Amino acid sequence: MYAQLVETGAKAVKTLDQMEPQERAFQERINAGIKTEPKDWMPEAYRKTLVRQISQHAHSEYVGMLPEANWITRAPTLKRKAILLAKVQDEAGHALYLYSAVETLGVTRDQTYLDLLSGKAKYSSIFNYPTLTWADIGAIGWLVDGSAIVNQIPLCRCSYGPYARAMVRVCKEESFHQRQGFDIMQALCKGTPEQKAMAQDALNRWWWPSLAMHGPPDELSANSAQSMAWKIKQNSNDELRQRFIDQTAPQIEFLGLALPDADLKWNEARGHYDYGAIDWEEFFNVVNGKGPCNQERLAARNQAWEEGAWFREAMSAYAAKQEQSDMQGAT
Amino acid sequence: MSHKFQYLLRLGDNCLVLSQQLAAWCGHGPALEEDLALTNVALDLLGQARLWLSYAGEVEGRGRDEDALAFGRDGLDFRNLLLVEQPNGHYGNTVARQFLFDAWHRQLLAGLCESSDPRIAEIAQKAVKEVRYHVERSAGLMIALGNGTALSHARMQDAVNMLWPYTNEWFDSDAIDAQCASAGVAPAASSLAAAWRADVETVLGRAGLTTPTYTGHQRGGKLGVHSEHLGRLLTALQFMQRAYPGAQW
Numbered sequence: 001m002y003a004q005l006v007e008t009g010a011k012a013v014k015t016l017d018q019m020e021p022q023e024r025a026f027q028e029r030i031n032a033g034i035k036t037e038p039k040d041w042m043p044e045a046y047r048k049t050l051v052r053q054i055s056q057h058a059h060s061e062y063v064g065m066l067p068e069a070n071w072i073t074r075a076p077t078l079k080r081k082a083i084l085l086a087k088v089q090d091e092a093g094h095a096l097y098l099y100s101a102v103e104t105l106g107v108t109r110d111q112t113y114l115d116l117l118s119g120k121a122k123y124s125s126i127f128n129y130p131t132l133t134w135a136d137i138g139a140i141g142w143l144v145d146g147s148a149i150v151n152q153i154p155l156c157r158c159s160y161g162p163y164a165r166a167m168v169r170v171c172k173e174e175s176f177h178q179r180q181g182f183d184i185m186q187a188l189c190k191g192t193p194e195q196k197a198m199a200q201d202a203l204n205r206w207w208w209p210s211l212a213m214h215g216p217p218d219e220l221s222a223n224s225a226q227s228m229a230w231k232i233k234q235n236s237n238d239e240l241r242q243r244f245i246d247q248t249a250p251q252i253e254f255l256g257l258a259l260p261d262a263d264l265k266w267n268e269a270r271g272h273y274d275y276g277a278i279d280w281e282e283f284f285n286v287v288n289g290k291g292p293c294n295q296e297r298l299a300a301r302n303q304a305w306e307e308g309a310w311f312r313e314a315m316s317a318y319a320a321k322q323e324q325s326d327m328q329g330a331t
Numbered sequence: 332m333s334h335k336f337q338y339l340l341r342l343g344d345n346c347l348v349l350s351q352q353l354a355a356w357c358g359h360g361p362a363l364e365e366d367l368a369l370t371n372v373a374l375d376l377l378g379q380a381r382l383w384l385s386y387a388g389e390v391e392g393r394g395r396d397e398d399a400l401a402f403g404r405d406g407l408d409f410r411n412l413l414l415v416e417q418p419n420g421h422y423g424n425t426v427a428r429q430f431l432f433d434a435w436h437r438q439l440l441a442g443l444c445e446s447s448d449p450r451i452a453e454i455a456q457k458a459v460k461e462v463r464y465h466v467e468r469s470a471g472l473m474i475a476l477g478n479g480t481a482l483s484h485a486r487m488q489d490a491v492n493m494l495w496p497y498t499n500e501w502f503d504s505d506a507i508d509a510q511c512a513s514a515g516v517a518p519a520a521s522s523l524a525a526a527w528r529a530d531v532e533t534v535l536g537r538a539g540l541t542t543p544t545y546t547g548h549q550r551g552g553k554l555g556v557h558s559e560h561l562g563r564l565l566t567a568l569q570f571m572q573r574a575y576p577g578a579q580w
Binding site for chain 1 (some may be wrong): 351384402
């Protein structure tokens with residue numbers, strides 16, 4: 001999931017009877033499956049929750065470019081290089097739609113972005129892990145984008161129109177990304193013993209962070225109930241995590257890789273895979289800035305921003321000069 | 332080695348090396364829109380490199396494909412212009428390098444569209460459409476940055492001055508150029524100079540920048556005598572194929 005621990009400001013979900021008429025009318029529209037659009041009235045807490053969630057999602061796309069871009073110059077073939085470049089470019093496109101979706105809620109892109117740079121805003125914990133080998137590029141596409149799709153398909157039905165529509169396009173691209181990741185893994189698994197070992201190592205390192213990515217278990221997710229009542233979120237973290245595990249475990253077997261979790265087993269009675277305990281302490285450490293790459297990722301974004309300041313200022317100054325000369329030309 | 336093979340390596344290596352440089356910006360550009368646009372250019376050039384190098388491998392006839400040529404040659408066998416291997420520097424250095432190259436690249440591809448070799452003409456016809464956009468973009472950025480702020484103006488002038496000595500070797504004609512020109516495979520190297528210069532002077536003029544008068548020049552790229560920068564670029568480019576020889580990816 002690209003947005004984790006999104007604060008809704010709600011301690012308990014209100015019933016319709018407890019709401020003022022305007023809020024009640026809003027909730028009834030939500031319950032009837034009618035999308036909320038930027039100019040519609042919405043409770044302030046709903047607006048703020050969306051700003052937090054969509055901006056976190058945008059930041060995740062933008063920061064998420066870094067671990068994958070780390071391998072563009074070293075991709076093993078020209079074809080793989082072209083695919084990876086196009087994929088990372090797609091992530092930039094996703095960030096752009098999502099920052100635009102945040103703007104529809106009255107917050108400018110610069111304001112949103114400065115919150116990331118200052119460390120105030122969060123992005124998905126997963127991008128604080130390093131890409132150490134080429135197989136990590138396969139594992140990210142397969143597992144991280146795989147997790148993202150599981151999370152984002154329900155977001156296509158999110159109650160906020162601009163976010164839902166952005167997700168439709170994002171999901172199409174993500175499903176291509178996932179296939180390319182799996183394709184990299186397949187090539188590695190059919191390759192030399194060294195390549196297969198590289199694939200196994202990447203699976204082992206990315207498996208648990210990919211599960212944690214869906215967010216804390218339901219009993220620890222105080223904000224989920226409100227987000228679900230607003231139909232921003234449609235499924236609980238645990239449901240989505242289970243869905244991801246159920247679809248991915250057979251793929252691990254298909255690749256001929258060892259399962260990364262001794263407790264990962266099909267449970268006939270539940271109709272799902274069982275899995276081992278997730279290390280939530282590690283997850284909260286990474287979310288709170290203590291992951292392996294938190295400092296590097298934020299430093300890289302800050303460096304690009306600071307070193308690009310002269311460029312952005314010059315482009316704005318030129319645009320202003322052009323506007324002025326157009327106005328003079330018109331009079 | 333045939334002249335045509337050598338000439339195709341020059342075409343392919345220019346695109347490959349420049350694409351590799353631009354790809355290094357991905358995720359680190361000064362704005363999201365620049366990350367998107369510059370990556371487009373990198374992708375176009377990478378696509379062109381693959382077409383040229385694949386054809387070079389066929390012409391050579393020793394069974395080398397695009398990857399064998401990209402990842403299996405050392406710097407001495409690279410035939411790109413020195414300009415494209417000059418470091419990315421700040422974004423203005425990258426923009427200036429791109430503009431000077433794009434303006435030449437467009438003239439070259441326009442000439443190659445008329446090649447007597449149908450495969451070369453076909454690739455050039457595809458590539459020239461992309462490169463027309465590259466020039467439009469890089470020229471637009473030159474004009475904006477040249478006129479933007481005092482700082483951007485100074486940076487762009489410095490960038491142009493620094494890169495200018497690398498813009499002459501393109502027009503030098505050697506045996507390979509002469510042979511390809513006389514066979515109608517490619518336009519004569521020197522024939523592109525006037526149009527390139529006119530285009531560049533127009534854009535620099537609109538950018539409020541001075542065309543450098545320095546006439547000395549750096550040469551050697553087309554013959555495999557490179558600057559120190561190429562070796563480091565190849566270290567990253569070729570790492571995987573060198574570390575895992577013979578593996579399929």
